[in-house]
Amino acid sequence: MSFNENAHGVYAIAATPFHADGTLDHDSIGRMTDFYLRCGVTGLTILGIMGEAPKLDADESLAVVKGVVARAAGTPIIVGVSAPGFAAMRSLARSSMDLGAAGVMIAPPPHLRTDDQIVTYYRQAIEAIGDDVPFVIQDYPLLLGVIMTPKVLRQIVMDHPSCRMLKHEDWPGLEKISAMRGFEKDGSMRHISILCGNGGLFLDFEMERGADGAMTGYCFPDMLVDVVKWSRNDERDRAHDLFDAHLPLVRYEQQQGIGLAVRKYVLMKRGAIASDAQRKPGSALSAAARAEVDYLLTRVARTDPRAVL
Template sequence: MADRIDRHTSGVYIIAATPFTDDGALDLASLDRLIDFYAEKGVTGLTILGIMGEADKLTAEERITVLERVLARTSLPVIVGVSDAGIGNLAALALHAMDKGAAGVMVAPARGPARDDRVVNYFHAVCDALGDDVPVCFQDFPQITGVPVSPRTILELTRDRPQIVMLKHEDCPGLPKITTIRKAEEAGSPRLSILVGNGGLYLPQELARGVDGAMTGFAYPEALVEIVRLHLGGEADRAEDIFDAYLPILRHEQQPVFGLAVRKAILMKRGAIASAATRAPGPRLSATDLVELDRLMARTTDKLKDL
């Protein structure tokens, strides 16, 4: 069984896509290939059933199928997204995932009024339902959830509920939040592992602010691995040189909604999955989009040769 996440977890936890066939069915053979692809690129761990994984478009049975397939396929630590409108459903999926060998679970605040007391009460209820033994990653992604969360609330929750050991940081702009949390830790607040998302778009600056790595789905996971390794090893300038080479295609992937189709098309072109299909309703690339993407991928390859 892989190690569980804790307050010092670091590295790159790649957010895994969920492969579908052209007609929208789960493609388990491609899922196997994708998990192997991520492992070959040197990631520290995986995060499944997240927003990029189109978890909201999967049935309850399909979620179980995906998590069991992934956990049986890899020895890497796996964080399972379990956010759900119902706490009973959330807890059932989370406890099943942990029983199958997951390293932890990821939970986002429930949609609703953006009040700190509501967020606090919700996470206390979640932690009560899960029990103290389940490590929790707090997913802070207000652009999607519609629920901004203050650093004070995050710090209060991780202090009061020790199983909240990790922050998936995707607030934007979010650099001041990282600094606030790290300064509070210097003053005695419990440490949080902080892994960042947003495609890695701000990764060099976030690493400079003291985060522990990345948790995002960029279709060149080896880039994230190298940037994090270099930066944590004290080679910040070299890390930014690598980042700069990937920036045009990374930025292209980050387009709202459309970016998921771009990311899956890159994974298909790199041989990781058989089809770039997203599950309906989802974006599709036109012939013009694909020509544009081929050019971006070729330019990225040429830039890396120079490095």
């Protein structure tokens, strides 16, 4: 498996399946991987924030990597390796690459405040995992509280040839995409892939600003695949029409605290996982919330028959 700076399409952020008692659901790991591949994704990103990675121990993390890589049959797999210390980061990164992962994703720790601290952190992280490991920068200031300006991102990209991709999750972030592509046009930064997160909430216009696709966990990755494809083919109205049909459910997923519960509930209804359980501490949908999600699905189904569950 491999990916490079020209990667495009949809790298779905995968959930981690659990049984109701909180143990890993190994059968659903394969089932979930098959589901994402049927949806037409280009790659998968596992052990991210949506994947409840901090709740797994080291052996469980590697079990997830091994299960997904084996089932993915050559589809590129990116592994989230963010950790409080570099020893744990290196161990998971090197072990994941040995198992066949395509690369890793690194988010900055929340305590970083200055540009110099951010640049130094990424330099030390790459020294730890090795400059032979392709990596993705995760830029998610809303959750992590770390502000990475376009100039800081450019410096990280230019300092580290092993940087292949930016996972862009700033909000508002359209101007940042334009700034990054502007650096490429003026020759001050080499080209890298830009895939966008935030649940896909701004994907329609992110594609028009120069993004290459999505890296997010919305429960209809097949919708994201279509929007990215049609945007790249200059079928603007077709892409926006489908996106608009899903937007109420995309918005509902963005609620802090229950977003993952919504995603897992719909993934369960779609047959991707056997249970919508999260490992504690975790959230759960009330009966009223489930009814609201079911109602939203009926509305999406008026336009997209994939929502008929």
